[in-house]
Amino acid sequence: MTASSKRRVYFDHSATSQVLPEVLEAMLPFFRERFGNASSIHSYGREAKASMELARKHVAALINADPRDIVFTSGGTESDNLALKGVAMYKGRTEGHIITSVIEHPAILESCEYLERVGFDITKLPVTREGLVDAAELERTIRGDTVLISIMAANNEIGTIQPIKEIGRIAQSKGIPFHTDAVQAAGKMPIDVKKDGMDLLSLSSHKLHGPKGVGALYVKKGIKIEPMMHGGGHEHGLRSSTENVPGIIGLGKAAELAKRDFEPVTDRMRSLRDKIIDRIPQLVERSYLNGHRTNRLVNNAHFRFDFIEGEALILQLDFKGIAASTGSACSTGSLEPSHVLLALGLTHEQAHGSLRLTLGRENTYEDVDYLLEALPGVVSKLREISPFNEERPMGASEGGSCVH
Numbered sequence: 001m002t003a004s005s006k007r008r009v010y011f012d013h014s015a016t017s018q019v020l021p022e023v024l025e026a027m028l029p030f031f032r033e034r035f036g037n038a039s040s041i042h043s044y045g046r047e048a049k050a051s052m053e054l055a056r057k058h059v060a061a062l063i064n065a066d067p068r069d070i071v072f073t074s075g076g077t078e079s080d081n082l083a084l085k086g087v088a089m090y091k092g093r094t095e096g097h098i099i100t101s102v103i104e105h106p107a108i109l110e111s112c113e114y115l116e117r118v119g120f121d122i123t124k125l126p127v128t129r130e131g132l133v134d135a136a137e138l139e140r141t142i143r144g145d146t147v148l149i150s151i152m153a154a155n156n157e158i159g160t161i162q163p164i165k166e167i168g169r170i171a172q173s174k175g176i177p178f179h180t181d182a183v184q185a186a187g188k189m190p191i192d193v194k195k196d197g198m199d200l201l202s203l204s205s206h207k208l209h210g211p212k213g214v215g216a217l218y219v220k221k222g223i224k225i226e227p228m229m230h231g232g233g234h235e236h237g238l239r240s241s242t243e244n245v246p247g248i249i250g251l252g253k254a255a256e257l258a259k260r261d262f263e264p265v266t267d268r269m270r271s272l273r274d275k276i277i278d279r280i281p282q283l284v285e286r287s288y289l290n291g292h293r294t295n296r297l298v299n300n301a302h303f304r305f306d307f308i309e310g311e312a313l314i315l316q317l318d319f320k321g322i323a324a325s326t327g328s329a330c331s332t333g334s335l336e337p338s339h340v341l342l343a344l345g346l347t348h349e350q351a352h353g354s355l356r357l358t359l360g361r362e363n364t365y366e367d368v369d370y371l372l373e374a375l376p377g378v379v380s381k382l383r384e385i386s387p388f389n390e391e392r393p394m395g396a397s398e399g400g401s402c403v404h
């Protein structure tokens, strides 16, 4: 069977999303005749610069920021690194206290680990069973030497939305810079950096139906950060290197479309998501929703299934043309399940039996029906051959359960 004769459905939009045709169209001239360097003063350069500044306006509008406060980067990872290291290590500082959570993206957690090695103190707040950070606990953790709070707007695995307004209010009242990783949240929930009290915010284009390798960091006027890239002084000196003009144009268009179509797109995602969340427990015995029932991204459904190994489930679904992802990261050489699922209090075995389905704007009701038709059969087939089947109580063994 060839791939083209098979139905293919993509439910892995939190990993990456398809570049929209309008986005690609907007980018193409910047690979061709409009190839100028945005720093050049001739007409080629001025054209590139003007288009880039229009893109900056669109990105700013998506989060209600001032366009002058948007710094283009190479993606969400760089934005997170620049926010954390840039604020913490301003003017060579090597000590101070940073508050984050245990379920952040590795771009945050690994940056924090680096900062810890340099000399900073890091507090990683725990989360509830649904993945929520407790804002009151965060407030109690603030110290005299706290230099930054970084809490993600919404989690990339389980979709839980954090109480960012409340955290923003607390941070503002204490005069501590507040960064949020909004890579998954942007375009999926309303974000207003002014109302929500955010000082820094990370975005990534490819999670928003834009191209890969481009992102943005919002840095509110007056927030002091140290650049990580030293060079020609692009992006107000905060991010040297000739701008990725085609990528930035793509991000700008993706942001423009996300804002323009916000209501119909998110309404539809929510209704598709709710269908998945309502139907799976009816169709599949011993299936459980991970994350928060209502405080969750409109495009995220995350389940765990008893007696199922996540990677096997992904491969069987892939065989039916359905692209999804495991909740566990049983990636190259690692048997460690996802740090996010463990932080919820799941056992290794429970974490390994997880499935993440994340929707994008092209998904339809037919896609969801196709999934709901295929999933129960796949799960029961896997359970028949499962090494974890009924004889063994769940949670009895810890670790090492990533059986292929």
Ligand SMILES: *Cc1c(COP(=O)(O)O)cnc(C)c1O
Binding pocket: 014, 074, 075, 076, 077, 078, 080, 105, 107, 152, 154, 155, 156, 181, 183, 184, 204, 205, 206, 207, 213, 214, 215
């Ligand atoms: C994908 C992702 C990132 C990294 O973005 P890249 O553009 O791939 O570097 C950071 N944070 C979150 C929450 C993400 O989902």
